[in-house]
Amino acid sequence: DIQMTQSPSSVSASVGDRVTITCRASQDIGSWLAWYQQKPGKAPKLLIYAASSLQSGVPSRFSGSGSGTDFTLTITSLQPEDFATYYCQQANSFPALTFGGGTKVEIK
Amino acid sequence: QVQLQESGPGLVKPSQTLSLTCTVSGGSISSGSYYWSWMRQPAGKGLEWIGRIYTSGSTFYSPSLKSRVTISVDTSKNQFSLKLSSVTAADTAVYYCARGVLSGAAAGTIDYWGQGTLVTVSS
Numbered sequence: 517d518i519q520m521t522q523s524p525s526s527v528s529a530s531v532g533d534r535v536t537i538t539c540r541a542s543q544d545i546g547s548w549l550a551w552y553q554q555k556p557g558k559a560p561k562l563l564i565y566a567a568s569s570l571q572s573g574v575p576s577r578f579s580g581s582g583s584g585t586d587f588t589l590t591i592t593s594l595q596p597e598d599f600a601t602y603y604c605q606q607a608n609s610f611p612a613l614t615f616g617g618g619t620k621v622e623i624k
Numbered sequence: 625q626v627q628l629q630e631s632g633p634g635l636v637k638p639s640q641t642l643s644l645t646c647t648v649s650g651g652s653i654s655s656g657s658y659y660w661s662w663m664r665q666p667a668g669k670g671l672e673w674i675g676r677i678y679t680s681g682s683t684f685y686s687p688s689l690k691s692r693v694t695i696s697v698d699t700s701k702n703q704f705s706l707k708l709s710s711v712t713a714a715d716t717a718v719y720y721c722a723r724g725v726l727s728g729a730a731a732g733t734i735d736y737w738g739q740g741t742l743v744t745v746s747s
Binding site for chain 2: 517548550552558559560561562565566569571603605606607608610611612613614615616617618
């Protein structure tokens with residue numbers, strides 16, 4: 517099974533900060549990686565697919581990069597509505613899905 | 625706009641079977657471009673994939689739950705369902721139904737989620 521490891525597990529940041537979250541796969545998954553945002557009491561929302569493609573309607577301050585085993589989600593100029601938990605998910609090991617453990621972005 | 629809505633009992637007794645249904649609106653569940661999944665999330669924890677079904681009826685389950693899970697689809701009602709047998713307190717979680725993309729660059733990703741339903745296992 518492919519394991520997904522996110523770091524850090526939480527990060528404190530201020531409005532306007534740049535935030536970077538890392539996701540590492542236990543084996544090469546090419547670019548088959550997605551990022552989701554989840555706010556308390558809500559379902560996750562797809563932000564990024566294919567490692568770097570922005571889902572329709574998602575603000576351009578969100579960006580993804582990486583391939584193989586190492587991936588990054590970057591939020592430039594953090595906004596109040598961006599405080600949430602972020603999950604990566606590998607889509608390589610079809611049909612199984614595996615999520616990372618999550619990264620909580622908190623207000624500093 | 626596609627919408628998914630989970631329904632079913634919010635309280636299930638230990639050793640019994642958890643049953644949930646997901647109703648899809650705003651699109652046909654028979655579309656060959658998508659698959660249909662169940663995920664769950666215990667309070668304060670991460671997301672766990674339970675399984676998926678294709679409109680053909682083919683299913684794939686998480687190895688850790690495979691012996692207890694059944695997912696089925698009713699295309700006439702635009703619904704798919706989850707059954708999880710022999711539940712314990714460890715199965716207490718918010719259960720989500722979701723639509724997955726089957727092909728293209730976004731293949732394997734989940735583009736629409738239900739709002740989630742809390743199922744508590746307790747006597």
